[in-house]
Amino acid sequence: MENPKPPQQIDPALIHRPKYSADVILPAGNAKLSHIRTEERLIAIGTSTGGTQALETVLTRLPRQVLGIVIVQHMPADRKFMTMFTERLDHIAQLDVREAKNGDRPEPGVALISPCGQHMIVKRSGTRYVVEIVDGPQVNRHKPSVDVLFRSVARYVGANALGIIMTGMGDDGAQGLKEMHDAGAQTIAQDEKSCVVFGMPREAIRLGAADQVMPLARIPEAIVAYSRRFLKDAPAAS
Numbered sequence: 001m002e003n004p005k006p007p008q009q010i011d012p013a014l015i016h017r018p019k020y021s022a023d024v025i026l027p028a029g030n031a032k033l034s035h036i037r038t039e040e041r042l043i044a045i046g047t048s049t050g051g052t053q054a055l056e057t058v059l060t061r062l063p064r065q066v067l068g069i070v071i072v073q074h075m076p077a078d079r080k081f082m083t084m085f086t087e088r089l090d091h092i093a094q095l096d097v098r099e100a101k102n103g104d105r106p107e108p109g110v111a112l113i114s115p116c117g118q119h120m121i122v123k124r125s126g127t128r129y130v131v132e133i134v135d136g137p138q139v140n141r142h143k144p145s146v147d148v149l150f151r152s153v154a155r156y157v158g159a160n161a162l163g164i165i166m167t168g169m170g171d172d173g174a175q176g177l178k179e180m181h182d183a184g185a186q187t188i189a190q191d192e193k194s195c196v197v198f199g200m201p202r203e204a205i206r207l208g209a210a211d212q213v214m215p216l217a218r219i220p221e222a223i224v225a226y227s228r229r230f231l232k233d234a235p236a237a238s
Contacts, residue, residue, distance in 0.1 A: 050196025150176025
């Protein structure tokens with residue numbers, strides 16, 4: 001009789017891997033930009049498990065005339081998969097959907113998705129917003145992290161933003177959405193019934209970070225309604 005295989009050993013470093021907050025990438029607090037005024041606005045979306053389908057639902061129902069969108073979707077560290085995912089969305093959506101690069105602007109009609117394995121932050125350059133792709137530790141055990149993106153939006157965009165947290169496991173993005181909410185941004189959490197996993201939206205709601213809780217099918221309408229307030233000739237969602 002053969003000896004049974006020994007149990008697989010789990011690397012203790014994986015069990016006790018530290019859970020860093022967004023502080024390791026970007027300190028909390030508002031940027032001192034009161035002397036520079038801007039009318040530019042943007043939309044920030046964060047999602048994880050079930051998010052590839054949720055993003056497809058949202059982005060394919062948007063007209064081209066919407067505010068610029070910045071997105072963090074948790075992905076495996078597979079650049080090819082991310083490229084295929086982004087190219088497919090670009091093909092089926094009216095928006096220009098692409099992986100973000102340093103210096104890209106979240107312009108109307110454009111959706112910028114953070115590359116896998118790197119964080120994305122939004123900063124101000126004069127009266128305009130630009131994205132910066134940065135390396136660093138995982139935040140909430142994710143890279144890219146929704147909390148990092150949302151904190152940067154809270155810090156540099158403040159009340160000129162709409163933040164949306166969608167389906168996902170864990171709590172990444174919940175604290176960041178609360179910071180956006182406290183900075184005056186409008187905020188939305190996807191409801192439990194339409195989520196694949198309710199973890200991230202649930203934690204955001206628990207923190208009091210969400211102004212509204214709504215099903216996935218209503219999120220495109222909310223984006224269009226928000227955009228219509230600041231863009232001329234913005235049509236309804238399809």
